[in-house]
Amino acid sequence: MTGLQSFLFTFTEISVVGGFAFWFLTLIMGIFDLRRFLREINESGVDAADDGRVT
Amino acid sequence: MTWIDWLVVGVVMAGLGVVGWRVQRMSRSVAHYTVAGRQLGMWLMMSSGMAGGIGLVSIVAMAQTGFNQGLSFIWITLFSMLFINIPLFGILGLGVMRYRATNVQTLPQYYEMRFSRSVRLFAGITLVIGGVLNMAVFPIVESHVLVAFLGLPETFVILGVTCKTVLVLLFILLAMAVYFAVMGGMVSVTVTEYLQSWIMAISLGALLYFVLARVGVARAEQNLVAVRGDSAFNPFAAGSLGIAFVFTVIAQNIVSKLAFPPSLQVTSSMRNPRIVRISTLLTSIFGISAGLAFVAFGIAALAMFGPDVPADPAASEIYQRALVGRMAAGVLPTVFMGLALSGFICASISTNDAYLLSWGSVLCNDVICPIRSKPYTPEEHIRALRWTIVGIAVFIFFFGVFYTPKESVLQFFYMTGAIFSGCGLITWFGLYWRRASAAGAWAALVLAVVLPVGWMLFRQFAPGAIDESWAKENRVQDWVTLGALVIPALAMVAVSLATGGTTKFVDYGERLREIQQREASAKEPV
Numbered sequence: 001m002t003g004l005q006s007f008l009f010t011f012t013e014i015s016v017v018g019g020f021a022f023w024f025l026t027l028i029m030g031i032f033d034l035r036r037f038l039r040e041i042n043e044s045g046v047d048a049a050d051d052g053r054v055t
Numbered sequence: 056m057t058w059i060d061w062l063v064v065g066v067v068m069a070g071l072g073v074v075g076w077r078v079q080r081m082s083r084s085v086a087h088y089t090v091a092g093r094q095l096g097m098w099l100m101m102s103s104g105m106a107g108g109i110g111l112v113s114i115v116a117m118a119q120t121g122f123n124q125g126l127s128f129i130w131i132t133l134f135s136m137l138f139i140n141i142p143l144f145g146i147l148g149l150g151v152m153r154y155r156a157t158n159v160q161t162l163p164q165y166y167e168m169r170f171s172r173s174v175r176l177f178a179g180i181t182l183v184i185g186g187v188l189n190m191a192v193f194p195i196v197e198s199h200v201l202v203a204f205l206g207l208p209e210t211f212v213i214l215g216v217t218c219k220t221v222l223v224l225l226f227i228l229l230a231m232a233v234y235f236a237v238m239g240g241m242v243s244v245t246v247t248e249y250l251q252s253w254i255m256a257i258s259l260g261a262l263l264y265f266v267l268a269r270v271g272v273a274r275a276e277q278n279l280v281a282v283r284g285d286s287a288f289n290p291f292a293a294g295s296l297g298i299a300f301v302f303t304v305i306a307q308n309i310v311s312k313l314a315f316p317p318s319l320q321v322t323s324s325m326r327n328p329r330i331v332r333i334s335t336l337l338t339s340i341f342g343i344s345a346g347l348a349f350v351a352f353g354i355a356a357l358a359m360f361g362p363d364v365p366a367d368p369a370a371s372e373i374y375q376r377a378l379v380g381r382m383a384a385g386v387l388p389t390v391f392m393g394l395a396l397s398g399f400i401c402a403s404i405s406t407n408d409a410y411l412l413s414w415g416s417v418l419c420n421d422v423i424c425p426i427r428s429k430p431y432t433p434e435e436h437i438r439a440l441r442w443t444i445v446g447i448a449v450f451i452f453f454f455g456v457f458y459t460p461k462e463s464v465l466q467f468f469y470m471t472g473a474i475f476s477g478c479g480l481i482t483w484f485g486l487y488w489r490r491a492s493a494a495g496a497w498a499a500l501v502l503a504v505v506l507p508v509g510w511m512l513f514r515q516f517a518p519g520a521i522d523e524s525w526a527k528e529n530r531v532q533d534w535v536t537l538g539a540l541v542i543p544a545l546a547m548v549a550v551s552l553a554t555g556g557t558t559k560f561v562d563y564g565e566r567l568r569e570i571q572q573r574e575a576s577a578k579e580p581v
Contacts, residue, residue, distance in 0.1 A: 001280055005288055008126045009276050011133075012347050016263070019344030022337070023105055023256045027249075030102035034249055040094045041081045041242060048433050051085040052160040052420040054167040054175075 056205060060393030067254055067397040071247055071404075072234070078246045079239035085436050088240030089160045089416045090324040095245065097334045100325055103245050103405075104334075105342065106252035107317070110406030111399050112193040114259075114349045115200055116464035118379045121353025123463075125279050125287025128350060131301055132343050135308045140343075143309075145336030150313050152328040153486045153563040156570060162319050162478060163421035169485040169559055170493040172425055177497070178478050179421030181504055182316060183414055185474030187447055188454075188511075190410045192467055194232075195455035196376050197403045198224035204380030204399065225455045231400070232407035233448045236415065237441045241324055244408050251401035258391075258398025263348055265386045270355045278358040299533035303469055306540045307476060313486070314479025315472075317413040327574060328567055349379075356382050368523065369459055376464065415444035470507055470536050477503025477543045484547055489560040495551030499543040506539040 001009075049055075082088045120128050143149045159165045163182065167175035198221045201207075207220045235247050267275070279287050290301050313319070325331050356378040364371040383395050419440045424431065431439055477500045484491035484499075510532070513520070526532065 001277070005276075005280060008129055008288055011129065012126060012351065013272070015344030016348045016351060019341055019346075019348060020256065020260050020263075022341035023102075023252075023345055026098055026102040026105065027253055027256060029098035030249055030252075033096035033099035033102075034246070036096060037091075037094055037099055037245070038078075038081070041087065041092050044087075044092050044094065046084040046433075047086060048084065050160075051431075051433065051436055052089065052164050052416075053424065053430065054164060054172075 056392050056396070057389050059389055060396065063390060063393030064397050064400070068231075068400065071250060071401075074250060075235050075238045075243050075247050078243050082239040082242045082437070085433055085440075086160065087242055088437050088440060089412075089420070090320065091241040091245055093158075093324055094326060095321070095324040095330075096326060097330045099245065099249060100321060100330075101334050101338055101342075102252050103248035104321055104338065105345065106248040106255055106401065106405035107244075107321070107409040108342065108406070109255065109259075109345065109349075109402055110193055111197040111200060111402040112406070112464060113346070114352070114402060115196055115376050115379055116468065117346055117349035118353035118356065119375050119463055120465055121350035122357050122375060122378060123283075123353070124290075125283045125354060126350065127286065127288055127290040129347070130290050131304050132347070135305060136339060136343055139305070139308055140339035141336065144312060145332065145339045148328065148332035148335070150483060150486060151322055151331050151335055152567055154313060154319065154482070155322050155325065155328040155331045156563045156566045158323075160320075160323060161417050161420050162314070162316050162482065163417060165482065165485070166496070167425075169491075169561070170481070170496045174481075174493055174496045174500070175421055176425050177500055178481070179417050179425075181500055182475045182478055183418045183422060184504070184508075185471055186316060186410070186414045186417070187450060188474070189468060189471040190407070190414070191451045191454040192458065192464065193407055193410075194225050194228045194403070194451060195221070195458055196464060197228055197399075198222070198455070199373055199376050200380040201228075201396075201399060202380070203377035204384050204396065206384060222456060225452060228400070228403050228407065229448045229452055232404050232411055233445060235404060235408040236411040236444050240412060240437075240440065241320070244412055245324070248405045248409065251405040254394075254401045255398045255405070258394045259348070259402075261391055262383055262387065262395050262398070263351065265388075265391065266352065266355045266382060269386045270358045275351075275355050275358045279354050282357060282362050297530045297533055299530045299537050300466075300469075303533055303537045303540070306537065307469060307472060310476045310479035310483070310540060311472060312479065313482035314475050314477075316417050317410050320409075320413045320416065328570060329574060352379050352382065359385070372463065411444050411447055414447055415440055418447065419443040466532060470511065470532060474504055474507050474539075476540050477501075480540075480544050480547055484551070485560075486563060488551075489558065490551050490555070491547065491560070492551045492554050492556065492558055494554040495547045495549075498550040499547035502546050503539055503543040506535060506542070510535045 086092055144151055154165070157165050157168065159168070163175040163179040166178050201224050202221050210217050210219055235243055291298055322331050325334070359382055360378065365374050387395055423439065423443070480499050480503065481491070481496040484495070
């Protein structure tokens with residue numbers, strides 16, 4: 001196995017572990033964001049004019 | 056699959072269904088339904104975005120790349136990450152911050168603000184054609200994976216009628232995606248995607264562990280070197296990706312940042328432009344690496360099943376698309392089988408519901424609404440959005456019934472993606488170039504549609520007219536896709552310069568600075 005091939009394999013292994021670690025981090029931090037999102041959606045008013053039209 | 060596995064699947068699906076039902080009442084306006092009231096925070100966006108971005112079909116596509124081309128794809132990923140995604144989008148916030156500052160719900164809405172109503176209408180039609188074709192292949196490919204994973208027969212008889220298993224699964228997957236998209240729009244999709252993201256992270260992580268434990272990391276790596284040789288590491292080697300494909304991926308990476316409504320709908324849903332930039336930076340660094348895990352599935356499958364594939368191109372495609380399912384079924388123990396099936400279904404639903412919502416929003420808001428003489432009331436508008444989503448799902452079902460694979464999943468994505476890449480071009484020009492005109496936008500949009508659509512129709516309806524092996528060897532399809540990006544960009548510049556005149560350019564850079572000053576004084580958290 002050449003040095004380049006070894007580098008690619010090592011990069012992939014580190015990336016995969018790092019990627020999953022980051023995924024779980026976003027999920028844990030997302031708990032707090034989700035609570036805030038649900039609260040703010042519930043409390044937010046309804047803007048009937050904000051319907052995608054350009055007036 | 057034992058009864059315990061089916062129990063796991065049942066509990067997960069029922070739980071998601073109940074949550075989707077309960078949050079639907081929170082969608083009380085069109086803005087809630089399409090952009091979640093623009094209340095998405097950074098971590099929620101990233102966690103649910105991981106689920107939305109990783110479809111079962113993209114797992115299959117990446118695994119297929121790993122199976123055939125090994126790690127040669129990494130160079131494109133690395134290049135895109137280091138020289139495009141991190142510096143341009145993550146650090147500078149190029150394009151994405153200005154787009155969020157426009158406050159639009161859908162991409163074509165911006166075209167009416169910047170160019171004209173007719174550009175909005177045409178772009179809306181273009182996006183819907185390209186986008187729906189792009190996602191139409193998702194559920195049918197995913198059904199093939201589930202058939203392989205569960206070891207189901209090709210057909211079965213119910214009440215004397217012979218049914219194709221793959222089509223029944225296609226219907227079920229689509230019905231579940233429609234349920235979540237229709238319920239509460241972006242609010243339901245976000246909340247359920249967040250829960251699906253948990254299931255996917257756990258089940259896909261476990262699957263990767265069991266696969267690598269069975270095959271062995273060292274064995275998989277040595278096998279890849281022995282079987283694929285240089286083409287597994289060098290994207291320009293014979294039998295690998297080819298230079299046209301590499302340039303296409305890089306160009307589409309930049310252009311599609313401002314062309315892909317499902318991603319832009321999430322951008323529009325976020326609280327402010329600063330959050331958009333920070334989350335883009337983090338997902339640029341880490342999000343891509345999760346995709347490499349799926350390339351590893353393909354490399355492991357190569358070690359488990361060997362490199363031989365059926366000689367018939369269509370049969371070969373179906374065989375390769377089913378590899379992940381067959382491999383998972385071969386390595387997972389009880390409970391984890393149920394968990395993996397839940398993860399696969401979640402991966403399918405989370406992408407399909409977000410895409411259905413996005414393409415439905417574009418079709419309703421940017422095609423149907425502009426041609427109606429009388430505006431919808433908010434209630435009528437939400438009802439129209441729901442029926443549009445159902446209509447798209449029906450089309451996708453029939454597409455799946457008649458579709459015969461001619462190319463790899465990844466090539467199909469890039470080819471159909473090229474249809475709406477013209478939209479990305481005019482967004483970039485519109486946001487940054489004062490002289491970009493409506494006539495230039497028209498020229499770019501038309502040319503960006505003609506090339507890939509013409510090519511796709513030619514391939515589907517005149518299969519004998521071109522030597523398949525010659526086309527494959529010379530990468531004709533990749534060159535067509537690349538041409539569909541470069542030629543419209545040149546046309547946009549040439550026609551805009553030729554027509555001249557005043558345009559409706561707004562400097563959103565100036566607006567961004569005002570927003571940032573306001574936020575700095577309010578100290579709004581991410």
